[in-house]
Amino acid sequence: xxxxxxxxxxxxxxxxxxxxxxxxxxxxxxxxxxxxxxxxxxxxxxxxxxxxxxxxxxxxxxxxxxxxxxxxxxxxxxxxxxxxxxxxxxxxxxxxxxxxxxxxxxxxxxxxxxxxxxxxxxxxxxxxxxxxxxxxxxxxxxxxxxxxxxxxxxxxxxxxxxxxxxxxxxxxxxxxxxxxxxxxxxxxxxxxxxxxxxxxxxxxxxxxxxxxxxxxxxxxxxxxxxxxxxxxxxxxxxxxxxxxxxxxxxxxxxxxxxxxxxxxxxxxxxxxxxxxxxxxxxxxxxxxxxxxxxxxxxxxxxxxxxxxxxxxxxxxxxxxxxxx
Amino acid sequence: xxxxxxxxxxxxxxxxxxxxxxxxxxxxxxxxxxxxxxxxxxxxxxxxxxxxxxxxxxxxxxxxxxxxxxxxxxxxxxxxxxxxxxxxxxxxxxxxxxxxxxxxxxxxxxxxxxxxxxxxxxxxxxxxxxxxxxxxxxxxxxxxxxxxxxxxxxxxxxxxxxxxxxxxxxxxxxxxxxxxxxxxxxxxxxxxxxxxxxxxxxxxxxxxxxxxxxxxxxxxxxxxxxxxxxxxxxxxxxxxxxxxxxxxxxxxxxxxxxxxxxxxxxxxxxxxxxxxxxxxxxxxxxxxxxxxxxxxxxxxxxxxxxxxxxxxxxxxxxxxxxxxxxxxxxxxxxxxxxxxxxxxx
Amino acid sequence: xxxxxxxxxxxxxxxxxxxxxxxxxxxxxxxxxxxxxxxxxxxxxxxxxxxxxxxxxxxxxxxxxxxxxxxxxxxxxxxxxxxxxxxxxxxxxxxxxxxxxxxxxxxxxxxxxxxxxxxxxxxxxxxxxxxxxxxxxxxxxxxxxx
Numbered sequence: 001x002x003x004x005x006x007x008x009x010x011x012x013x014x015x016x017x018x019x020x021x022x023x024x025x026x027x028x029x030x031x032x033x034x035x036x037x038x039x040x041x042x043x044x045x046x047x048x049x050x051x052x053x054x055x056x057x058x059x060x061x062x063x064x065x066x067x068x069x070x071x072x073x074x075x076x077x078x079x080x081x082x083x084x085x086x087x088x089x090x091x092x093x094x095x096x097x098x099x100x101x102x103x104x105x106x107x108x109x110x111x112x113x114x115x116x117x118x119x120x121x122x123x124x125x126x127x128x129x130x131x132x133x134x135x136x137x138x139x140x141x142x143x144x145x146x147x148x149x150x151x152x153x154x155x156x157x158x159x160x161x162x163x164x165x166x167x168x169x170x171x172x173x174x175x176x177x178x179x180x181x182x183x184x185x186x187x188x189x190x191x192x193x194x195x196x197x198x199x200x201x202x203x204x205x206x207x208x209x210x211x212x213x214x215x216x217x218x219x220x221x222x223x224x225x226x227x228x229x230x231x232x233x234x235x236x237x238x239x240x241x242x243x244x245x246x247x248x249x250x251x252x253x254x255x256x257x258x259x260x261x262x263x264x265x266x267x268x269x270x271x272x273x274x275x276x277x278x279x280x281x282x283x284x285x286x287x288x289x290x291x292x293x294x295x296x297x298x299x300x301x302x303x304x305x306x307x308x309x310x311x312x313x314x315x316x317x318x319x320x321x322x323x324x
Numbered sequence: 325x326x327x328x329x330x331x332x333x334x335x336x337x338x339x340x341x342x343x344x345x346x347x348x349x350x351x352x353x354x355x356x357x358x359x360x361x362x363x364x365x366x367x368x369x370x371x372x373x374x375x376x377x378x379x380x381x382x383x384x385x386x387x388x389x390x391x392x393x394x395x396x397x398x399x400x401x402x403x404x405x406x407x408x409x410x411x412x413x414x415x416x417x418x419x420x421x422x423x424x425x426x427x428x429x430x431x432x433x434x435x436x437x438x439x440x441x442x443x444x445x446x447x448x449x450x451x452x453x454x455x456x457x458x459x460x461x462x463x464x465x466x467x468x469x470x471x472x473x474x475x476x477x478x479x480x481x482x483x484x485x486x487x488x489x490x491x492x493x494x495x496x497x498x499x500x501x502x503x504x505x506x507x508x509x510x511x512x513x514x515x516x517x518x519x520x521x522x523x524x525x526x527x528x529x530x531x532x533x534x535x536x537x538x539x540x541x542x543x544x545x546x547x548x549x550x551x552x553x554x555x556x557x558x559x560x561x562x563x564x565x566x567x568x569x570x571x572x573x574x575x576x577x578x579x580x581x582x583x584x585x586x587x588x589x590x591x592x593x594x595x596x597x598x599x600x601x602x603x604x605x606x607x608x609x610x611x612x613x614x615x616x617x618x619x620x621x622x623x624x625x626x627x628x629x630x631x632x633x634x635x636x637x638x639x640x641x642x643x644x645x646x647x648x649x650x651x652x653x654x655x656x657x658x659x660x661x662x663x664x665x666x667x668x669x
Numbered sequence: 670x671x672x673x674x675x676x677x678x679x680x681x682x683x684x685x686x687x688x689x690x691x692x693x694x695x696x697x698x699x700x701x702x703x704x705x706x707x708x709x710x711x712x713x714x715x716x717x718x719x720x721x722x723x724x725x726x727x728x729x730x731x732x733x734x735x736x737x738x739x740x741x742x743x744x745x746x747x748x749x750x751x752x753x754x755x756x757x758x759x760x761x762x763x764x765x766x767x768x769x770x771x772x773x774x775x776x777x778x779x780x781x782x783x784x785x786x787x788x789x790x791x792x793x794x795x796x797x798x799x800x801x802x803x804x805x806x807x808x809x810x811x812x813x814x815x
Contacts, residue, residue: 027531027660032652033652033653034651054560118458119456119457119530140459141456203353206353207353209376210569212599213566217564217651238595270562272569273355274355
C-alpha cells in the first residue's frame, strides 16, 4: 500500500495526473469508500486492503470529463470493465493513468457477519501485504478467526485471473484465489426441473427491493438514461408491486448487458438483499460461450460483441427446448 | 412481569395468529425481513437487524389506493379498503419503534394519511430489547434506549426465557389474549434489570454511540446547505436507493398508475431522493445534480425535519445504511466530515 | 382435442415482420386457410425490431404464448436483421427456460410471403401447444388477470 501511495505522490507532484482515484479509509475496520485525492495531504487517508472491493472503472466515466489525467487503481478484474468501457466510448483512455494493483481476493463483510461475527472492533489479516491466510477479528463479544477464503466475495472464488488487461504500470502482487468453477452454479440450476427453477428464482427475486444498486454499480450499465428510469415506461421503476416487476427488471437488465458483462460481480456484491444476480449474467455468458464461441467481454477493446454479430450457421432458437 | 420459555414461542405465535395477523422476522433465501407468520416460516429472532426495517407493516413499500374499472360503457371506482384486521408486529427493535414515532409526525399530522392511520390503529407492536447491539448501531445518539423499547409490549430474552411486559392498553389487550401460555414471575424484574445493565455496558463500548450531533439543528439550514463539504461527500454515491429503502424513517413516496387492460390501478410506492426522477414535475426536476440529491437526504434527516418537529431528528441510529450502502457511505460519515471540517477552520 | 377446454381461452401474440410473415398471414387469409382467432398479430418492420422487452411485456399483460415470425435467414428485407434477432431470441428463450418458464410458450418461426400454408400450420400447432400448457401464471402481472 505504501508503494501505491508513494507512486501516487510522485505522479501528483510531477503533474502526470491531476487526481488519484482510489479508496479512503473508513471509520470502521471494513468500510473504505471510493474517493478522489488531489493533494499529497489528502493521500494520508488513502487505503488499499481486502475490503476495497468496489470496481472503480465506472467512476472513470465521470473522471473522463474532468480536466487532466486521473490515476485510477484497478484490480485485475476491474480492468476488463475498463476495457469494455473504452470499447463503448464511455471513458477516455487518454484521461486515465491506470495503475494495475495486485489483489489477493476481496472480502465480503456481509459474508463474514453471516458467520455469526458481530460487534467488530478490528480485523487483522485484511491488508494486502499480509501473508496470513486467516482473518483475526476482534469483536466486543470476543475474538474470532476465520480463513481468508471464507470471507471472500463470491466472485473471487471464480477469479478470472491475475493479469491486468490494460495498465500503465503495475504495483503489487496478485494471488490465485480461484477454487470453484465459474459456471457450476448455473449448471446446477439448469439441471433443475422447471418447477424447481421457478421456485428458486421466485424466492430469490422476491427479496428484491428495487433499489437499483445492481444497475447503478454495474460498469456495463452506463446508459445516460436507463429505460427503467423513463416515466413513460409503464412498468414502474421503483415499486415492487407484483412478482412480475422483479423478473422483468432483472431479465432485461441482464439482457441489456449480455455480451458486454465482464462478470465483475459488482451486482451481487452490492445487493442489499444478497440476491445472487451474477447467476443471470453468467447464464448469458455460458450460453454465448456454448452457442457462439467463447467470448470474454473486456479482454480486448476491438472485438465484435456476440450480440452485434452473427454467422449464417447460428443455432435456431428452438435449440433451447432441444438441449433439455 | 410474565415469562415464557423460548422453546414455547412457536405456540405463542400460533396463538396470536389465531386472532390477529402476525408479522415477525422471517428468514427467506438467507435474508431476514419482516413477513407474515406461517407454520413453516423460518422465524429468526437472532438476527439483530432485518434488512429492511419493520416500516413495511405500517407503510408498505407499495400499496393500492384505488382502482378504476371499465365494463362496457360503465366506469367504476373502487377505493382500496383501509386496514380492518388487528395485527401484531413481533420483534421490532427500539430504533424501529422510534422510527414509527418519526413516521407518525408525518402521516398523522394534518392532513392525516388514512391508510397509515388505520394500520397504526390496528397494529400492536411487541418490541424486543437488543441483546447484542453491533458496531454499526448508534441509537443512543437519538435518545433511544436499546434495552428499553418504548412500544405496546416490551420483551427481553434472558437465558432460555422470554420476559414479557405490557406497556400500553393495546399491549394489555394482547397480553390478555395469550396469557394462558405465560407464567407470572416475580423474580423476572430483577433478571431483566440485570440484562438491561448488561446491554447498557455493551452500548458504551460501541464506536458510534457517542457521535456528536452538535451543530445539526433546524437553525443550521444555510450554514449546512452551502457547505463545500457536500461536493466531496457525494462523489462515491451511486445514486441507488438502498439507504432510503432500508431506512426506518424515510417516508417519501410516489403515486403511480398501472394500466391493466380494462382497469387502471393507482398505487403509491416508496420513492428515494437519490433517484433522478424524484419529485419530477412538469417543469422538470428541482434537484438536477447528484450532489443536490445526496445533500437532500441528510439535510432532511438532520435539519429540515428537526426544524418542523421541535428538534426531533428523523434518524434513529439503526445503522442499516451503514451496513448496506454499496460504497460504504452513510450518515455517520457525513456528520463526522462536518466535524472534521470544523476542526480545520 | 384440447380445444374442448371451454374454461381456458389463451391469448397469443404473434410478432410478424412486415415483409415476409405478415404477408404470409395475408396469403393464409386469402387462401382461406384457417388459424385460431386466439392469435393476435402485431406487425413489426423487421423481426429484429422485436425487443426482448416486447416479449416480456406481452406475457406481463396476459399473453399465454408469444411467437415471433420473420423472413427466412438470408431473405431479410434489410439483409441481416433476422440474424441478429435469431441470436437475441435464442438467448432470451434460454433465459426464460432458466428461470422456469415452460419453453413451449415462446417460439420463433421463419415464414416467407409465399408460405401461407406454413403460417396457418405454425399457428395451429402453436395454439395447440399453448392449450396443452394452460394458462401462463409464471410471467404475468396479477393486476392484468382480473
